[in-house]
Amino acid sequence: MAIQQDAVKAPSLFGNRFLQTILLSNVLLQIGIWVRNFSILLYVADKTNNDPYAISLISVVEFAPIFVFSFIGGTFADRWRPKRTMIWCDLLSSVSVFVVLMVIHFGSWQSVFLVTFISAILSQFSQPSGMRLFKQHVPEEQLQQGMALFQSLMAIFMVLGPMLGTFTYSTFGLETSIAVMGVAFLLSALTLAGLPRDKVEQRPAAVKGQFRKEFNEGFRYVWQSPVLRMLGAAFILAGLAVGLAQALGLFIVTERLGKSKEFLQYILMLNGAAMLIGGGIVAVFAKKVAPQLLLAFGMLVGAICTVVIGFSTNVPLTLVVQFVNGLVFPCIHIGISTMILKWSHESIVGRVNGVLNPMFIGMMVISMSFAGALKDEYSLVSIYTGAGILFLIGALSMIPIMSKKAPESSNGNQMAAVDMGSH
Numbered sequence: 280m281a282i283q284q285d286a287v288k289a290p291s292l293f294g295n296r297f298l299q300t301i302l303l304s305n306v307l308l309q310i311g312i313w314v315r316n317f318s319i320l321l322y323v324a325d326k327t328n329n330d331p332y333a334i335s336l337i338s339v340v341e342f343a344p345i346f347v348f349s350f351i352g353g354t355f356a357d358r359w360r361p362k363r364t365m366i367w368c369d370l371l372s373s374v375s376v377f378v379v380l381m382v383i384h385f386g387s388w389q390s391v392f393l394v395t396f397i398s399a400i401l402s403q404f405s406q407p408s409g410m411r412l413f414k415q416h417v418p419e420e421q422l423q424q425g426m427a428l429f430q431s432l433m434a435i436f437m438v439l440g441p442m443l444g445t446f447t448y449s450t451f452g453l454e455t456s457i458a459v460m461g462v463a464f465l466l467s468a469l470t471l472a473g474l475p476r477d478k479v480e481q482r483p484a485a486v487k488g489q490f491r492k493e494f495n496e497g498f499r500y501v502w503q504s505p506v507l508r509m510l511g512a513a514f515i516l517a518g519l520a521v522g523l524a525q526a527l528g529l530f531i532v533t534e535r536l537g538k539s540k541e542f543l544q545y546i547l548m549l550n551g552a553a554m555l556i557g558g559g560i561v562a563v564f565a566k567k568v569a570p571q572l573l574l575a576f577g578m579l580v581g582a583i584c585t586v587v588i589g590f591s592t593n594v595p596l597t598l599v600v601q602f603v604n605g606l607v608f609p610c611i612h613i614g615i616s617t618m619i620l621k622w623s624h625e626s627i628v629g630r631v632n633g634v635l636n637p638m639f640i641g642m643m644v645i646s647m648s649f650a651g652a653l654k655d656e657y658s659l660v661s662i663y664t665g666a667g668i669l670f671l672i673g674a675l676s677m678i679p680i681m682s683k684k685a686p687e688s689s690n691g692n693q694m695a696a697v698d699m700g701s702h
Contacts (some may be wrong), residue, residue, distance in 0.1 A: 295415035295473060298425060301409065302432060304470045308369075309436040310443065311463030316341075316454035317444025319391050326388055338644075340392050344399040345640045352403030353633020354493050357626060360477035361408035363413075368405035369468035371611075375463035380454060394457060398464075402593050407629035410616075414625045416475065423570060424562050426616040430609040437551030439665075441544065481565070497630025501642025506571075506622045507631065507679045510615065513574060514635055516673035517581075517611060518642030520666040521656030523641075524585055525648035530659055535592050546601050561609050570621065574614030575677035579606040582670035589663020621685035 321338060327333040356364060363419045375397040382390045417425045502509045532543045561573070584604035591597045615635075622630040653662055 287361045304467045307463045307467040311460040312442045313440030315460045318448040320683045322453045340396040346367040348403035349637045350633045353629040354408045356629030361411040362474045362477045364408040366471045368401040373464035407632045415512045423617045424515045426613045427562035434554035450532040514638040516669045518639040520647045520669040522643035522646030526647040550605035558608040570614040570617040573610045575674045577610030578674035582667040586667035592683035
């Protein structure tokens, strides 16, 4: 009887105190990140006279920590208290920003790369901790809607972020822009202090080899789950496809559409606006659609759109297809995030995220690296068709797990099986 009453009194998604706090924190982080990204990009371009190697180094310092620290960060996120971990990560990011700001002020402009590098490392500990808190504080039936809200927030900043970053740098300069980032991280940490207290969990005393055992458990857990294993395959295929399309987007504008490179910003803004609308639509229907179906639908439509964009030389057609592509992209992101949360036990969700996330980012960076060489050998039509086929295979990989239901009690049985297998 008490359980039924609790269910009736469960707060609405927007009335969820945890979600309100975490969204406000995320708004502050997004302001800091976008101001950082564009300020540093424009500053390095000014300092090096648009040197492509210096500019590409920004991407390297942003993505490299994901390979190195995602697995480690996910494992520690499962061991440490998540609220405390997130607050410390934001505080340390803020402190590092002000330290680097002093170094820049006294003459070493190259240290701007450190701002991105340190922030990217700390996010690998903070992000999986956020996933754990999401699992703890958002009811199961609201997980997909909660993820849709996050996707909508990301989309808003995809539209506003570049303008905000460019305006801050061009109006106030680099030092003020970096200070804005430091203040944003500090305010985020203060906001997170309002989260419910961490649950105190009894953990066995640390023994030699314990970290390696827990680290390996994350890989074994993903491998033993048919759903998470297929999700890993979809991650790899989507990463390869997205990397190719992103890296060569500029050439679609200049070669296929015959426009100047500045036209790309309008396509990106249109895409961001479409993602915002798409995230809102998914939030409304999220409860009624299985996340596997959501992911497969997003990848299938993405496949068609990618091929059409490669073939099109008509500006209105390309814009319409880009809009449709942005509209369905939240289905991919929300489907993936929901599946990780629903099929992972609370005690291992950080490690599952740490195993799967680098698969997408890694493949994206690899395909971005090869995109230039591929363009020398093949036409844009061929490359975009190939990317579309990768999306299609990713959608088809969902068919074997389409009828799978998320296990009750956060996959507790599967976690027990993994623990048994680890002894």
